[in-house]
Amino acid sequence: MDKDQDQEFDRFDGLKPYRQFRLGSRTIKATKATSLSTRRQVYRLHIERPTIFDYIPIAVVRRVLHRFVDIALPWAKTHWPEWFLPPTVILKRMKGYDDPDNLPDPEDMRTPEEKFEYEKQAYLRLRPVQGTAVPRIYGEAEYSGFRALVLSDVGGVTLHHLPCDTEVDDLKGKIEAAFRGLAACGVKHGDxxxxxxxxxxxxxxxxxxxxxxxxxVDTEWDTSPSxxxxxxxxxxxxxxxxxxxxSRRLSRMTPEKFAALRREEQNRAEAAALRLQAQRKHWFEEYKNSRGDEGVPYVD
Structure with a gap:
């Protein structure tokens, strides 16, 4: 770990994440690394020199070579992704056995290695919809002694953190479209x-x-688990x-309005209990008459 990193702390993980990883033929350094989740080992890294062109000091030459590779050698980015990265990437490292969130799941007894391999194979199988339904994957890296996936940084906001008063056109349709992409590639998300x-x-x-x-699983959308x-x-x-x-509505109420609401709810609950008691008594009387047990009293 860099000397200037030793005393830095992260709001999620304590010590700052490592600022370098090994992908393919290259050791890649980052100028900044931050944790993105309290629940997963996921980090955003800002790459110091994202592409091979960033080692060329002359800007004009950089642009010309970049354009040449885009047009004449697009396959190079597939074979050597470590030399053609975006400015920021997401690293998701494999869980360690000692990680606090690596808790046993009675419904899924796979080891951390098996879960990592399933996720890697899922991303590879989802190549046709990378960038539209799932992030792009650049490959598997070695990061702080663990296996890790290098993924594109899609930005955005999760549904969990979307403000509740935000209106999104056809949100349900957008969610379904993403999961349709998974189904088309034969992948069930599972979580x-x-x-x-x-x-x-x-x-x-x-x-x-x-x-x-x-x-x-390979199924049509209408019968797909996705x-x-x-x-x-x-x-x-x-x-x-x-x-x-x-919760927001209740938090904005004055104490008087909140007390009145509680009384109203209590009155409704008491009225519902009385109606249920009367209904039970009615059912009991009908049952008693059907059996001819007229002398049996009703007990609530």
Whole structure:
């Protein structure tokens, strides 16, 4: 770790993440590295020299060579992605056995290595929809002694952190479109939480991330598990939004209005209990008459 990094602390992980990783034939250094989640080992790194062209001191030559590779040698970016990275990337490292969030899951007993491999294979299988339904993957790296995936930084905001008063046109359709992309590639996400769906490009479309629980199934959309995942994600968002809006409404009430609301709710509950008691007594009388037990008293 760099000397100037030893005393720096991160609001999520304590010590700052490492500022370098090994991808393919290159050791890549970053000027800045930050943790993005309290729940996962996910980091955003700002690359010091993202591409091979950044080692060329003359700007005109850099632009000419960059253009030449784009037109004549596009395959080079696929074979040597480590030399053609964007200015920022996302690193998701494999969980360690001692990580606090590496808790046993009774429904999925896969090891951290197996989960990492499933996620890697899911991204590779999702190449046709990378950049539209999922982030791009640049490859597997070695990062602070762990295996890690190097992914594109899509930016945006997760459904979980989307302000509850934000209106997004056809949000349900955007979520379904992303999961349709997964279904088209035969991938079931398996963990459709609102943390794992990101709205990007000014909320114009959705990106799905985190494939540790992925499964591989080839089905049509109407019978696809991905359709169920999309529905589950949407309903979780709607329920969470309703709770947040109600909490906001209650927090803005004066003490007098809140007390009046509580009394009103209590009166409604008492009235409902009386109606239920009367209904039970009515059912009991009907049952007693049908059996001819006229002398049996009703006991609530």
């Amino acid at each position: 459709p939480e609102t943390h794992n769906v990101i709205l990007v490009d000014d909320f114009r479309h959705a990106i799905v991330v985190d494939f540790e629980y992925a499964e591989f 359709k169920e995942d999309a529905s589950a994600c949407w309903h979780t968002y709607i329920e969470t939004k309703a709770v947040l809006l109600e």
